[in-house]
Every structure is written in C-alpha cells, then in structure tokens.
Amino acid sequence: MAHTSSMTIGDLAAATNTSVETIRWYEKVNLLPAPARSAGNYRLYGTEHLRRLGFIRRGRDLGFTLDQVRELLALADDRKRSCTEVDTIARAHLAEVERKLSDLTRLAHELRDVIGQCGCGSVADCRIIEALSPHGELS
Amino acid sequence: MAHTSSMTIGDLAAATNTSVETIRWYEKVNLLPAPARSAGNYRLYGTEHLRRLGFIRRGRDLGFTLDQVRELLALADDRKRSCTEVDTIARAHLAEVERKLSDLTRLAHELRDVIGQCGCGSVADCRIIEALSPHGELS
DNA sequence: ATGCGCCCTGTAGCAACTACAGGGTCAAGG
C-alpha cells in the first residue's frame, strides 16, 4: 500500500501524517513539486517527494514558518554551500522561540494571580473581572 | 483633547493604545457597540466605550481570544451572576497557555540540540539539515 | 479657498491551513 515508489496522495498523507488538503496546498505554494499524474489524473508520488515532505513536516514541527522551510530546503538542495546560513536561520528561530517562551511565562504568572483571587461569589465582586476592567489606569 | 465624554475614534485609539482600524473592526464584529455619530458622520465615543475597549484590550493582552473576551464581557455585564463561569474560562485559558509553554520548552531544547551540533562546514554534512531530513524514520 | 490632518466605507491581504461543493476514477462484490 505504501511507497513502492508510486504512492497516491492518500498514501503519502498517511506516510507523513499530513492531510491530503495540506499536501495539495504545499504543491500550490511551490513547496512540493507537482508530481506525475496517472491516466485518471491522480497524483503519483515517489520517494523523493516522501523525503521532501518529511523535511517540510519536521521543519514545521520545529516551528519554522513555511518561508523558513523553503529557505532551508533551498540550502539543503545546494549541498556544497556552507551551512552558515542554515545555522543563522536556526539561531534566529531559537531566539524567537525564547522570546515567545518568556512572554508566555509572564502571561501564565499573571493568569495564575488573577485566578487565585477568585472566590467565586457574584460577578459584582469577581476579582477576575476586576482585573480585566481598567479602573482609571488606562495607558 | 481626550475623553470629555465625547471622543473621536482617534482620541479613543490614543487613549487605549489601539489602532483606529482595530476599533472599527471591533465594532464590526460586535465587540464594541456602534457609537453615536456627529453631523459629519464621525463616530463619537463616551466613557462607557472607553471602559469597554479597555477591558477588551486587557483581555487580549492576557491572551484571551476575541470569543473568550466576548463571553467575559457578557458575564461582566450580568453583575449578579455567579462568577464560576468566569473562573472556568480563565482556568481553561491558563491550561491552554501552560500547554503551549511546555510545547515551546520542548521545542527550544530540540533547537538548541540541533544548533549545538553545527560545525558550519558544508551543507553536505550539516547536522541541522540532517536533523530535519527524515532518514528512514518517518512516522 | 486651499491645504492638511483626520474621518468615512469597502475591499483585499497575511499565515497556514481546513472544509466543503460538485464532480470523476477505481476496485470489489452481487
């Protein structure tokens, strides 16, 4: 059923844990090259597509944007180039992730504060609503 | 120039650190009620709008979705209701934030691993590209 | 009266898909 070097889109989807629609969409935005077609106009994928889609999915799992993945793919294709550029992209991405992490950490603290104060009485004296309401102190 | 109980949209935007377009958009999606209009068809806002928009912005800063903010606003308006529902929304949101936090933490670890191995030689033996490439182990 | 800054409506675009609608294809079972 799987990649004997000629899979349908459904086979490829199953093999890479991707939805069929997402694969077609990657093709549309030129991340995945258009494959050959069968007599009945079905897409036919080979192992190269499998590898490439695997790369894309792994990059996405690591939180790279599609543009970053595109760039990484281009670099990976040019195998004799220095990998300094790859390193740069990855480091920039890590910095971004670390920024988001600290934002979220601060946010979680604030939420825990707000929730901790709720005695679950009536809304009229709910601490959460109060914390949301700007009592004069608007920036 | 500000909220003498009749601000233009620009005044309100400045007072709440929101863009004019965003305010119009909140009106369109029924988060902010449509205000009175001047003779020249300008929106005229009062202190109630100021308070409500402040609430919305604070909720957004805390990472609530617009739908959650909408729900919180509805609850806040009904001041004699128990605030259990408010607590539920806030706790669900905190759980979500904590889930994202742990995802991002794991991601940062993976990225640091991947980056740490890059000797910056040629792409042919780049550890980052290798880490992205699915070497047989496709799920 | 003319310039400038603000305001108006409406539409299109971003990321990264997802969810149809309205069809065609293929293999198996009756």
Add this chain to the structure above:
DNA sequence: CCTTGACCCTGTAGTTGCTACAGGGCGCAT
C-alpha cells in the same frame, strides 16, 4: 455488467485578528 463506496480531482470560501490600502468626505487654520 452494474453498482456501491472509497478514494481522487478542481475550485472556492472560511478561519483568527487584525493591517493596509483606495477613493472619497469633513473640519479647522491660514
């Protein structure tokens, strides 16, 4: 041979939370 059902095709619209115009009107100072 024909039908059923699972899959495939294209194309369009929707999601979230805005942002960015385009093409015009309003208000005030000079």
